[in-house]
Amino acid sequence: MSNLKKFLNKLHLILIDSKIKQVIKLEQLKRKRRIRLDRIFILIGGLLVCVGLMIGGFFVIKGLFAKDVIADEYAKASEENKLQDVKIKNSVYAEEMENGETFVYAIHTPDLGKDVNEKIEKFVEASKEEKGTVTHVDFTSNSAFDQYRSYVITLRKYAYMDGLEPVDVVATQHLYINYDQNQLIDLDHVVRGKVIDRISLENKIKPEELKLVSINEKGIVMDAKGKSIEYSYVDHPTSFVMENKNVPTLLKYPKIEVKKREIDPDRPMVAFTFDDGPAPGNTERILRALEKVKGRATFFELGSLMEEYPETVRAITKSGSEVANHSYDHPWLTEMSLEDAIANVQKTNDIFFSLTGNEINVVRPPYGAYNEAIENGLTEDIVLWDVDTRDWESRNTKSVVKMAKDYTYDGAIVLFHDIHDSTIPAVEELIEYYHSKGYQFVTVSELYEARGK
Numbered sequence: 001m002s003n004l005k006k007f008l009n010k011l012h013l014i015l016i017d018s019k020i021k022q023v024i025k026l027e028q029l030k031r032k033r034r035i036r037l038d039r040i041f042i043l044i045g046g047l048l049v050c051v052g053l054m055i056g057g058f059f060v061i062k063g064l065f066a067k068d069v070i071a072d073e074y075a076k077a078s079e080e081n082k083l084q085d086v087k088i089k090n091s092v093y094a095e096e097m098e099n100g101e102t103f104v105y106a107i108h109t110p111d112l113g114k115d116v117n118e119k120i121e122k123f124v125e126a127s128k129e130e131k132g133t134v135t136h137v138d139f140t141s142n143s144a145f146d147q148y149r150s151y152v153i154t155l156r157k158y159a160y161m162d163g164l165e166p167v168d169v170v171a172t173q174h175l176y177i178n179y180d181q182n183q184l185i186d187l188d189h190v191v192r193g194k195v196i197d198r199i200s201l202e203n204k205i206k207p208e209e210l211k212l213v214s215i216n217e218k219g220i221v222m223d224a225k226g227k228s229i230e231y232s233y234v235d236h237p238t239s240f241v242m243e244n245k246n247v248p249t250l251l252k253y254p255k256i257e258v259k260k261r262e263i264d265p266d267r268p269m270v271a272f273t274f275d276d277g278p279a280p281g282n283t284e285r286i287l288r289a290l291e292k293v294k295g296r297a298t299f300f301e302l303g304s305l306m307e308e309y310p311e312t313v314r315a316i317t318k319s320g321s322e323v324a325n326h327s328y329d330h331p332w333l334t335e336m337s338l339e340d341a342i343a344n345v346q347k348t349n350d351i352f353f354s355l356t357g358n359e360i361n362v363v364r365p366p367y368g369a370y371n372e373a374i375e376n377g378l379t380e381d382i383v384l385w386d387v388d389t390r391d392w393e394s395r396n397t398k399s400v401v402k403m404a405k406d407y408t409y410d411g412a413i414v415l416f417h418d419i420h421d422s423t424i425p426a427v428e429e430l431i432e433y434y435h436s437k438g439y440q441f442v443t444v445s446e447l448y449e450a451r452g453k
């Protein structure tokens, strides 16, 4: 019994012990599980944070990266049609807009020194204000004869970006810059004023709308509001004024610089005009009489006589008086084909240019005879007269003086002929007379400018 009891007791103790141990084990187990769960939670939490960071970072990095890629893509000017030694100013950035679109602003312009750079900056200024679009400015450049350089700056605006590609051009603008020995030059440094006027007339644009695009070794390229016009040196030998041995010129004498002067529009004035010359001797006498009163006049001359008396033509231009066009050989322009009539006038313009480097602004058709087609076909103004002294008819000095005094008024255009000797003393007397009455002696062009037509 006691043995059995002892055994049972022992067993009970063992059972209790094992139960305790079990409980302990269970507790331990539970604790272990709890620890494992904690770790898992930490792990999962950590992973989530990592993923979150990665996703967030991805977008942040992606955004930065995309802008960098875009900026890189546009960072450099294209190398097409550019002179090697041109310094380039680059200004590039890409920016994400509130609407998610990327605004790209890439400006590549030649660095041409302060004056020209200012012109270029003004040109691109407008594009900076207008965000939400893609602005891309680049240029081409070329040179000719180691003297001339030209730059065409093109500004393009796009509606939006598709990836890296700008899409939908919304505006294109060109700025033409021509550069000659560090001087900005314009079209009138390259071609004659007559050429600018003629092309403008034929293309129905204003002279200032005709732009010089480039000078190359065969000729020049102009732009008439989007229309490209090429003039080669071979095909247009009478057109150019470039001082370069490779370019043909009509000029046979040194160019005469004529200074413009101020006319007081409120003081009385008269425009004396002399037809059918030049008449060496007579013409110079009139110039001397004008000189005494600081006056000027207009001489409507024949091209054929200009060829004969170049020094008289040059003397008129040097004095500040105006040489104008009275045709080449005094025909009835209205009796000729329009083409021939215009060619007759142009030939005279060319002769005057060849003698002085200046251009003629006004034409008086022989006999005052013209029609609408001639008027529309000429780039010059047609000028007739207000007072006819009929000096060609009377050939009498007193009669010429009387006719002029009877009819001349403030702003009148008075007609004489300097080829008639009897006219000259009359003109000398009339100049003194009108000068004493406070009149200014002006050219027809000065009269038009001071008073309008």
Ligand code: ZN
Binding pocket: 275, 276, 326, 330, 366, 367
């Ligand atoms: Zn005449």
